[in-house]
Each structure stands twice: as structure tokens, then as C-alpha cells.
Amino acid sequence: MSDSTLESVRGALIAALQGIVLVALAPLLNGLIRKVKARLQRRIGPPLLQHYRDVAKLFRKESIRPSPASWIFDAAPIVSFATASVAAALTPAICALPATGQGDVVTVIYLLALGRFFVILAGLDAASSFGGLGSSRDAAVSVFAEPVAMLSLAVVAAALRTTTDVSGISLASTDAAVASGTSLGLLAPWRLLAALAFFIVVLAECARVPFDNPATHLELTMVHEAMLLEYSGPSLALVTLASLAKQLVLLSIVASGFFPVGVATSLQPAALLVAGAVFVAKLAGLAVLIAIVESAIAKVRFLRVPDYLGVAFGIALLAYVAREAF
């Protein structure tokens, strides 16, 4: 085998490993968010591992198919899980190697969009009003979230004079930090603003307050969950895992895409260990942040969702301008 083949095989293995680890950890991250949220409300809250128990239970339960449904209903959980897993393998997380050809962040967003496309269709497939309601709302949220996501990623690539490749962003950040002799570049205004815009998008995409309430029981106020009301058993487990994985993927873009500090650029075990620890710390920080946001503000009326995302768009645009100024 030639060197380049070896390199790409190694890259594929690393990506696959990352995908498996991230998907496996995704329920834990949400458990942490719920735990912190509960603490802020002076509750004990669900156990950290509750999501794993829920999923394990669902795999042992019966599946129910709504009578009007077509094959889309069966395919959607599988496709959304598969796309989220592949996205987890490609997203910036612990290491960034120029040779692995991990791909770029825009592709990750597109992959998640594919999964979402199927889930939205599944919402319409069961012929119930709730599914249509959820699908319609989810489609509308994605319409306004997507441009902000792309723009804030474009800001990073433009500011670092690189592409949206995971390795490009990470390497350029470390180079810049090294060259200037300081890591201040990591806290440059454009970076903070772009990350903030993207963070708002994450809240919207992951059906979190103020865009949606993950804890609501009322169908009429739901966005994301309303699409999934017909799912049960293993299918429900798959879509749940897929949305949890998607949340982790998007948060790790914030953690390692916008702030690639500590991302390993070699495969030495020590470097990977440190990078892993830093990554976990960053994610935990983001989980706390989400919990605080969810405890501090209320869910908004659905028709005000575009306003929030409009603000996020403004922030991203400001980041683009700030990149020139600072």
C-alpha cells in the first residue's frame, strides 16, 4: 500500500471512531444539560444516564405503524440516524489532520439537512394534524436558521483566509495564535460574534428554548417533537438518538470549529488525550450555557422565531464586518 492510501485509511478509521464516540456520548450531553437545568431550579432532575435507559427500553418495545404511512415512515428514522452518525464522524471535534480529508463543515450541515428532510416528510406521512403542524414549523425554522449557519461559517473561513475544511480552520487558528505569540486570536470579536450567531442557530436547530421547549407536553406548542408523535419502539429510539447526535454535532462545531483551541494536530496519544479532555470541558461548558439560557428565558411565540434568527443574522453580518476591522 502506498503512503497516501495508508493515510486515507487511517483517516477513515479515525473519522469512524470519532463518529462512534460522539454518537455514544450524545445522550450523556443532553443528560448533563437536563441535570444542570434541574439544579438551577433546585430539583435533582433525571439521572445523567436516563436517556440511555429510555433508549434501551424503546428497543425492547413494540413498534406501531400508522395505517396511512408509506415506506417513508420506516425509512426516516434510519436515514436521520445514519446522516447524524456520518455528520458526527466529519464534524470538528478532537483532532484535525491535514491528511485525513475529514471534509468540511458545510457538508456536515448539508448532511443534517438530509436527515431533517426525511423526518419532516415522516411528520406528514401519518396523516395526523400534529405531524403536519410539526413539519410545517420545523421547515420554517430551518429556512431561517440555514443562512445564519452558512454565513457564520463563511466568516470563520474568510477571517482565517482558509476554506471551511475542518483541518483548515483548526490549523489556521493555531498558526495564527502561534504567529501572533498569543492566543488572543481565539477571542477576537469576529470569532465571538460568529460563534454567538451559530450558537443561536444551534438552539433553533436542536429545538431548544426560546425556539421550542424540549420538555413540553402540549402538542400545540411543539415544533420538533410534534413530527415524531407517531413513532414508537426502536424507530423512536433511532430518531431520538439522531436528534441527540445532531445536537452534539452542532455543539462540537461551536466548540472545535469556532474555537479550535486544544484540537490535536498529531496522533500522539498524549496529544489526543489532552485534546479529548479539552473537548469534553468545552462541551460541558456549552451544556451549562444552554441550561442557563433555557432557565433564563421563555419560549417565544412561534411567529417570533424569525425575529430571533434575524438578530442572529445581524450578528453574523457584524462578525463579517468585524473581521475586516479587527
Added chain:
Amino acid sequence: MLKVFLERLRQGYRTSAYPLEEPKLPDRLRGLPVIDQAKCASGCEAGIESCPTSALGMKDGKLELDLGRCLFCGECERTLPDGAVRFTPDHKLSARRREDLVLRGQELALAGALEGEMHRVLGRSLKLRQVSAGGCNACEADVNVLTTIVFDLGRFGIQIVASPRHADGILVTGPVTENMKLALEKTYAAVPSPKVVIAVGACAISGGPYIGHPEVHGGAPSVVPVDLFIPGCPPHPMTILDGLLRLMGKIERKRAAEVVE
């Protein structure tokens, strides 16, 4: 906002330690009634009539009290010979079988955990869909309050969900009125198995004050198979919590790690 968060952090947890510690409930709470057959020697028939739901009865010369019908109104305490029926503040009332709820002076056979496969599947995660089949909103309010900070149902892996497809069972309140019968049947059918049915409150167990009413079907057991009965009118939230935990098998094994993680 920051002040609020800091104050909350200072206050620490406000969730009750139940079931590790017994809850502090007021003495005046009418919980588990205790029957003293000896006190009935002088004749209880007259007092029985005072029960608005005919929960009291005489069988083979013994006084019996059906917790499934009892409204915990305390009328019998007044009309029966002193001490024949005495309500204690004990909140633990739930039972797995309908006949266990009929007290004749024996100790109440409290609900046991789900068996075998059911317990393996549902023992650590239980999602419930609430069906108010003509309820007056008292039981519903006491179920609702379980999700608040003191009771914090979520810490046991129990959650009230919107869709019966996501649920592992239904929690029924209300006497099952004619108009809600179909809805109850459909909700039960909509839950993927294995599944449980929990009847909360006298109405859901037996019809309560509406027993025999032509527009009422006499509680959940007339429509669906019930796995857990939680008496009361309405039951105290602790009673409901106790019942749910017993069903999941989290009470017998009072290991700290099992309960609070």
C-alpha cells in the same frame, strides 16, 4: 437574573428526599383508614348508610371499607361508633389488585413491583400518557404537581409525555364518562406494549361519587385492564408518587443509589 440564579444555588436542592426519608405530612391528612372490628360490636349498620359512595359495607358480620370507592371524607369517623374507622396520616395506599383495596381490618397489601419482562423493560424508564376521562381536575392537579421541584418525578425516570406512542402506559383519572370511553379505549390501544394502566383516584378506580350514574362507566377497570390502583379523592401527590415507585420496584429496594443518583 444573575441574582436569581445565585440565590437558587445558595438554597440548594428543594426536592424531598422521599423515599429515602418519610415525608413530613400534616397530622390532619386523611390517609390510610384503620378498621377496628371490635368497635363494631355495638352495630355499625346505621353508620354505614352515611357513606356517600357506599364504600362501607358489612359482609359476614364484618365491617369492610373499599378504598377504591372511598372519598376520604371522614363522614364515617363521625357516624360510626368511635374508633371503628380511623383515618391515619399514612399516605401509602396503592395496590396492584382491585380486591386488595377492600379493607376488613387486615393490613393493606401495598402494591408490588411489575413482574418479569415488564419490570426489565419498564423498571428504569416509565413514560405515561395522562387521560382525564371526565375528571374534575383535582386528581389531574395532583398528578401535575408531581413534576414540580418538591416531588420531581423526573429523577426516577418517570415522565408524563404527550403521545401515547411514546408512552409505556396510561394514567387514568375521572370516572370514564360516556363521551370519554372511546377516547380511553383508543388511547390504550395506541400505546405500544408492554404497557401498564394506572387508575388514580376513586373515580378512576370505581366511579367514585358517580357510581351507577347512567352516563358514567364506573372507572377505568370497566374499559381497560388496570395494573395499579391509587385511591384517594384526590390522592395526595405523595400517594401517587409512592404508587408509581412501588410499581417500578423502587421502594422495596431502598438502596440510595437506586433512588437518587
Added chain:
Amino acid sequence: MSALLRRAWARGAVVSSAILQVIALAVAGTDGAFCLAGYDAPPIGIAHVGATRIPGMGLDPLGAVVAFALALIGIPIAIYTPAYLAGRHGGLSGPVQQALLPLLLGTILAVVTAQNALVLLVGWELMTAFATFLVLADGHQDEVRRAAILYVVMSHVGTLLGMVAVLIIASGSPVLSFDSLDFESLRILGRDMGAGTRAAVLVLALVGFGTKAGIVPLHVWLPEAHPAAPSHISALLSGVIVKCGIYVVARVALDLARPVPFWFGIVLLGVGLSSALLGVLYALMEHDLKRLLAFHTVENVGIIFMGIGLGVALSQTRGLESVASLALAAGLFHIINHAVFKALLFLCAGSVHATIHDRNLEEMGGLLRKMPWTGTCFLVGALAISGMPPLNGFASEWSLLQALIASAQSSEGWIRRLAPLLVAGLALTGALAAACFVKAFGIPFLGLPRSEHARHAREVSLGPRAAQALLALACFVLGVLSPLALMLCARGGEPLGILPYLTFDSPFIISGSKIATTSPFVLAAAVTAISLAVAIATRGSRARARVAEPWVCGLERVQPRMQYTASAFTKAIRLVFRNLFRPSREVEPAEGTPPYYVRRWRTQGMILPVFERYLYDPLVSAVRRIAALMDGWASPSTEVGLFLTLVAFCVALWWAL
């Protein structure tokens, strides 16, 4: 007996004509592919036989892109048509239609292979004429005729302007002959034009030929003509004829009138972005499946113009040559891609129309279970047009997005200023398109049938199914092989002076120093592998699944009218863009109900057609007023009219002295 013979004869003519079409298009496609790949031309091609070239014609990489797109969709259309013609009533007879179709295909090929302005314009006019006949093929209802007239009028006015653009270039020549209208001579003349003249040529060409391409606000004919035409003709209209508009704009403005100033690139970007956004926004509000698809053509033409415009603008800044090439390649690749998935969608829409005789989304529903082949193919088309990986639409949209992101590093201030808006605009377009196609697939194909017709829908016969499957396969193959396709399409920039700096190491991976990395092939493989593994792991639970009524909160049973409608689905978006749509709603008691106890209501929602109301209506009424004025003034006698004509002629000659 003779009737039977006649029918057999007609059927035989239709089928053999289809076979000949397939062969001819295969030749054209091979020629186009060879030309893009840089191989020697095959023995028989579009504009040559052996070494003998047809005078005034020849294939270059730019034309080859469109020729290839034509072959790619023309062959499935030829397979689709016979069954379609057999199953219809009224309108032009099958053999006549089948005779017109090759003529139309021939004129399209003449347009894209023309190397002479006269050939180009003659081919262009013939193409319009044959297209009009075929738009009229399905009947002579008023709306069809109105659509055809609108198409002809707009196309002709556009051609007039475009012709002026060509003649302005040619006016530099001392003599006017067939040879002086050769592209070679026109290029030499074009090089010496003054800045003002060049600007006039560019704008005239864009407006004139852009009318056929359907750029906003010249798009109004498109959503009228497409639904009126039979579906395979709509597929051809959207897939290739509209692209001929783009091709001729590129040919006249970007090739003949070279060097193109920087600002024209920006103009193209602006035109592209506004067409893309407005096209998709109006598509979202449509309930007529074919009108919806037509508006999406406007959107995709916008995306193509964005790619070409960015290529033109970036090719003039140093250091971003590979990005310029990527942008142009993305635009040209999107010509092929859009042709393929739009043809696929139109053919599927035609299959649906053939069985339920309705184009209204609100009357459909549940069709995927009745028409699994057509439904699945429509889904592939919907995914492709929404830019979902790993299909072809993803490849071109992603490439364009990457080129836009990279252009933020340009040294040109205007590109840097516009880049964020273009990135966000393209992303918004993509997201809106996805929302629209969730609707366009979900409402008609999923859920419960909303009408009696939909309940009795039947799958189409083998020919149409095969045609649709071929196009769906093409969406997939073009996506997986997109790096190769992009490299080939980049060569289409050669005639425009945007040199193909695009080289990828592998036909499966897009990657470069200024270009991010992606591989639809790897994505497809990974997603498929995981999906299969999960599907196999969970097959037991699906097999044991219990079928139950959908959960409707304990109501007696689910009703089709409980489902979300197409207009309800897009309500949130309609409200957000209310300043554009100006939605209005009328709610009144249905006829025949007592006013005090209303059991049934009639509601009607509508949006304001902004361009028709504020641009075309005033224009038409102004023309009418002037015509009326002149009518009263000039019509007393034929002689006066003749006299005025002679005066005008003399003035023109005097001007030329």
C-alpha cells in the same frame, strides 16, 4: 379493419420515431461528452460528419454542456412519450406531436452548435415556433392559448432586443454578409467596442435572451406556459429551452462581447440572486404542481446565473483563478443538473396528472402507496433539487457556496462586500427550496388521499416508469461523479476566457488549495452502509410492527381533511414574507347556508402577484392606450398607413447615410 390498421400504423410511427430520437440524441450526447472531455470528435457528431463540417456550425465546450444536458433528458423523454401519447384525448394527434418533437430537438441543437449569428437567430426563432406548437398540443382551452401567446410575445420582444445586441456588434463590420456574422469575425469586432457600446450590448443581450431564460422580472411567461404544455414538453422547456436562453446570453454577452467588464459579473450575480430568491418564494406559495415546478426553474436559473456571474467577476481578480473556475463550473454543471432533476420532476408530475387529472396539490395525497415508482422517483428529484447530498443538486450548490465563501478573500472590494449577502442568499434559497419540496412531495404523495381521484390513482406503465428511473439514476450518478463532472464543465469556460483551473486528484473527491473538501461518493457510501446496517438490525421490530390508526387524540377516526394542506404548510413563511406576498383572505358562509347558523364556510386565500400588478399591467395598459391613440390617428385609410411607413423607411435610410 382499416381503422385498426391506421391505429397500428400511427402507433408504429410514434414508436419508431421515438427510437430514432434516442439514437440521434445518443449521438449528440456522445459528441458533447467527447467535446467536454477534450477527445477527438466522434465520427458522426451534431455539426459534422467525419471531417466535413456544416457551414456556420460547430461544437465548442460551452455548447457541449447544453447539448449533453439535452441528450441526458431527451432520451428518457423519448422513452416516456409514446405511452403518454397513447393515453390522452384531444389536442394534436400523436403522430403530429411526435413529428414536431424531433424538429424541436433539432432546432435546439442548431442553437447550441451555431457558430454564426444568423444560424443562431434562425435556429432560435424556429425553436420558439416549434416549442409554441407543442405547448399548444394538449388542447385549445383559453388558458392554454393565452399561455402560448404570452410565451410567443415575450420571447419575440426578447429576441428583438437580443438581435439588436448582435447587430450592434456586427455594425463594426464594413460589409454585412453570412461570413461577417460568423462568431470568429464577431469576436474580433467585439474586442474593439467602446465601453458604452459594450454596456449596451451586454444589457440588451441579458434582457433579450434572458427573457427566454426566465430571469426575474422577465419570468412571467414561465409559470403560464409550463402548466399549459404536456408534461414531457414542460420537461424540455424547463430542462433545455430555458437553458438555451442562458447559453445565448453567455455566448453573446460573455463570448462575443469580450472582454466583459467587472460590473457585468456583479449584475449577473444580482440578477441571479434575485431570480433565485423570488423564484423559490413564489414556488412556495403555489398549489399547482406544475406551476410550482415552473417557479423553481426561475430559482435554478438564478443559481446558474450566480455561478456564471461569480466566475466572470472572479476571473478578473488575481489569485482566485481556481475559485472562478469552480464558480463557473458550478453554474454550468447546474445547467445539466437542473435539466435532469427538473425533467424528472415534470415527468413524474405528468404521470400523476395522467392518472388523477388534476394538478392541484390540495386534491392529492397518499399517492406514494398507489404509485410507488413514480413517487420514489419524484422523491429523488425533490431531494436533488433541494441540494441534498449525495445527489447532483448538492454537488453544484455546494460548489457554488464554497466559491462564494472563498470569494470573501477577493481583493475586489465589491465582491468582498457582497459575498456575505450572496452566501446567506444562496443558503436561504436552498433552505426555501427544501421546504418547498417537502411540501411538493409530502402533500401529494404522503398521508391520506384528499380526493376521490387520488384514492383511485394508478401507477403508470412501464415506459414512463423506465424514463423516470433513468433520470433518477442520472441524479445519483452525476452526484457521485460530480468532481469529474465539475472538471469537465469547467472546460465550458474556455470560450468565455475563464480558463479551467480546476483539477481534482480523484473523480470522487472535490478538493483543492482554495476549495474545501467533500465527496458525495464517500457520503453516499457511508450513509448507505449505516442505513443498511441499522435497517437490518431493526428489521425484526418492523416486521412485528402493529398497524394502527394514527393518533388523533382519541377521536373516532382520522379524516383526510384533518391533514395539513399545502397552504397551511407554508403559512409561517407566508407571514414572514408578507410584505412581498401581501396575503389576503376571504371567509364567508358557503352558498346556501342560513346566515345565522353557518355549517359550512368558504375561505379563499390569495397572494398579490407583484410583478403582474405593478410592472406588466401598467405596461400593457400603456401599450393599449398608445395603440388606441394611433388607431384613431392612422387608420382612416391604407394609403395613409403606407405613406407613414415610407416616411419611416426614408428616415432610416437618411440616418444611415
